[in-house]
């Protein structure tokens with residue numbers, strides 16, 4: 001397919017990370033475009049479940065330049081409020097987003113560009129920013145017998161609400177914010193058991209995502225660029241999770257040892273019939289588009305220096321979490337990482353054609 005257009009920078013993915021990068025790129029004079037396979041603004045937020053709330057208040061969940069509108073005192077923005085904010089953010093800054101465009105692969109060319117293959121033609125970029133997120137790469141642990149279980153299995157990325165599980169025996173597997181929020185909701189309508197590797201880590205009631213962000217910031221400041229680990233696995237006591245605790249539903253058990261066609265076998269040998277399992281077991285970075293650059297390591301990550309891929313300096317990664325920028329998978333964190341990354345990208349592009357072989 002012929003080359004459609006050539007840019008200084010091509011951003012792949014059109015969620016919050018792309019918007020944050022775009023906010024700083026638009027001031028540099030570099031030509032750039034955002035390619036997103038979503039059909040609407042919002043990235044992963046489009047797919048969140050109905051009752052999903054941010055775990056930090058609006059004031060701690062803003063992209064650069066334009067604060068997220070405040071919500072009722074003490075409340076956390078709903079998924080709808082986040083989607084509306086991201087949609088209006090794109091419009092407000094008239095960001096150059098093409099959607100739906102799926103990037104199939106990114107390849108090296110014989111000059112200093114990378115070639116971005118899409119279903120609607122190819123693009124060339126002197127640099128590429130990967131902002132493809134994690135939502136399209138859900139992770140489900142491989143328990144023995146998982147493929148013979150005949151009940152319902154759904155990952156949190158495809159969970160909408162508790163209705164389909166009414167009256168059923170349900171396991172909610174995963175001890176993070178998703179697991180806690182979904183357990184809180186499903187336990188109102190089903191016989192739900194929460195399964196976690198370790199005892200869940202709850203933040204105190206008066207502490208929310210702000211503290212997690214401040215801790216991540218403090219770690220960055222104390223360690224320089226070293227990407228801190230952990231921190232966002234702690235559970236914020238948003239109102240539905242607090243209500244579940246009040247009614248004694250926040251009790252977690254350690255995992256089953258294997259699955260059977262009709263249920264699970266617990267460590268003490270007891271078999272239990274189960275109707276459904278909701279896997280709240282997280283995500284992996286959605287990096288498939290970059291596989292042809294031979295930059296993805298066996299652990300599924302790309303080795304970076306800050307945000308720049310070491311094996312392919314024309315590739316920059318944003319928004320995937322601590323490995324490419326502290327708190328970069330959060331609305332506030334990704335703005336801070338983009339603010340430091342874009343000037344580095346501009347400087348890098350300013351240097352005559354890089355010897356990148």
Ligand code: FAD
Pocket residue numbers: 012013014015016017018035036037038042043044045052053054055056061101102103104131132133134135136177178209286289318319320329330331332
């Ligand atoms: P995404 O939002 O996933 O956007 C990536 C975009 O790239 C998507 O539109 C995707 O379709 C597109 N894409 C992927 N591959 C391709 C391709 N090959 N070609 C073209 N387009 C492609 N963050 C907070 O700040 N506060 C919170 O309270 C919070 N709570 C959360 C609760 C849950 C349950 C979850 C799952 C996440 C939460 N997050 C929170 C994190 C936040 O939602 C994500 O980290 C964020 O959406 C990541 O933004 P992104 O732009 O990096 O990726």
